[in-house]
Amino acid sequence: MNGSSLVIATDPDADRFQLAEKNDGSWHIFTGNEMGALLAWWKWYNWRRLNPDKSAEDVYIINSAVSSKIARTIAETEGFKYEETLTGFKWMANKAATLRSQGKTVLMAWEESIGYMPGDALDKDGVITSAIFADYASFLHAKNMTFQQQLAELYANTLKVVGLNYFRFQLLPVNSSNNMITFTLENGSMFTIRSSGTEPKVKFYLEVISKKDEEEANKQLQVLIKAIIETFLVPEKYELIWRS
Numbered sequence: 001m002n003g004s005s006l007v008i009a010t011d012p013d014a015d016r017f018q019l020a021e022k023n024d025g026s027w028h029i030f031t032g033n034e035m036g037a038l039l040a041w042w043k044w045y046n047w048r049r050l051n052p053d054k055s056a057e058d059v060y061i062i063n064s065a066v067s068s069k070i071a072r073t074i075a076e077t078e079g080f081k082y083e084e085t086l087t088g089f090k091w092m093a094n095k096a097a098t099l100r101s102q103g104k105t106v107l108m109a110w111e112e113s114i115g116y117m118p119g120d121a122l123d124k125d126g127v128i129t130s131a132i133f134a135d136y137a138s139f140l141h142a143k144n145m146t147f148q149q150q151l152a153e154l155y156a157n158t159l160k161v162v163g164l165n166y167f168r169f170q171l172l173p174v175n176s177s178n179n180m181i182t183f184t185l186e187n188g189s190m191f192t193i194r195s196s197g198t199e200p201k202v203k204f205y206l207e208v209i210s211k212k213d214e215e216e217a218n219k220q221l222q223v224l225i226k227a228i229i230e231t232f233l234v235p236e237k238y239e240l241i242w243r244s
Contacts, residue, residue, distance in 0.1 A: 006147075008133055010126030016114045017129040021147050032112040033068035033207075034151055039116060039129070040071045041154050042136050043107040044078055056080040060099055062092050062109035065182060066192050066205045071110075073158045080107075087180070087194070089115060093122035112205065187211075191224060193232055202240065204228055 007020040007027075019038075020029045030038075040061050047059060059080040061071050064087045075082035083099070085091035092109035096117070099106050109117040115124035118132055140150055180194035188209040195202055206224055210217035233240055 006137055008130050008137075010130060014126040015124045017116055017126040017133070018114055019133055019147065023146055023148055028148055030147070030151075032110075032114040033070070035114065035133075036063060036068060036110040036112065036116065037070040037074075037154060038136070038147060038151055039108060039110065039118060039132065040074055041150075042132070042139075043118060044074060044080065047105070047107055048078070058104045060096075060104055060106045062095055062106065064088065064092060064111045065180065066194065066203075067110065067112040068207055069190065070155070070158065074154075077158050087111070087197075089117065089124050092117065097122055189220065189224065191228060193228070201243070202233060204233075 005022040007018075009018045009020075010016060011018075017035065018029070019035055020027050022028075043061070044059075048056070056079045060083055061075060061080065062083045062085060063071050065084055066087050072082040072084070081104075083095055085095050089109070089111065092111070096106040096109055107118075111124075116126075116129040117124050119125055119128040121128070137147070140147065180192060182190060182192040184190050189207060191204060191206045193202065193204045206221060206228075208217045208221045208224060210220060229235065235242065
């Protein structure tokens with residue numbers, strides 16, 4: 001990599017984005033949710049910097065039902081709005097267009113499958129996302145921080161502030177093609193099981209919240225994965241093959 005510590009990339013048609021960072025001699029390839037969390041904070045930070053005295057009641061960030069709810073947590077912490085849609089940018093883009101037609105500000109929309117809509121275009125855009133992350137990298141470099149450090153700080157700050165002991169309801173449109181169910185656990189952790197719309201697959205998505213540390217969260221994650229497979233998927237009975 002010619003001494004580089006950061007790689008910014010898109011797929012061939014430049015609608016998806018990927019970030020990788022070298023730290024202590026090894027590369028970390030960020031997940032879609034990690035990059036979404038980083039970008040959500042950055043978009044909010046810059047909006048607030050440019051609008052220090054303006055109310056955020058009409059400011060929104062959108063993501064899909066299978067993506068990390070860190071965006072909702074940041075919104076609750078900072079005082080702006082969060083919207084959740086079904087999977088896919090047709091839903092998020094339509095929601096963004098509706099909100100903007102009502103005079104609202106939509107900072108971004110994103111999905112865990114490394115798709116981000118951080119600009120005016122109503123679709124995922126790897127080019128604009130790349131430019132934003134390049135600017136973001138310059139900001140962090142000036143503070144002598146890495147993206148991994150920024151992410152750790154973001155998780156620590158937001159999850160310490162917001163309580164988790166309340167119910168959540170999200171009204172989403174339902175039709176016969178949307179085979180998906182989401183479970184929210186007592187501690188705020190969530191998992192979603194759904195069938196793929198394009199492949200013969202059953203997918204599940206997990207987000208574990210721990211009040212202790214990352215090690216404890218990883219332990220909970222492994223327990224939850226095992227429970228989902230044994231209780232809901234039952235691969236021996238339905239002849240399912242594991243694909244990570």
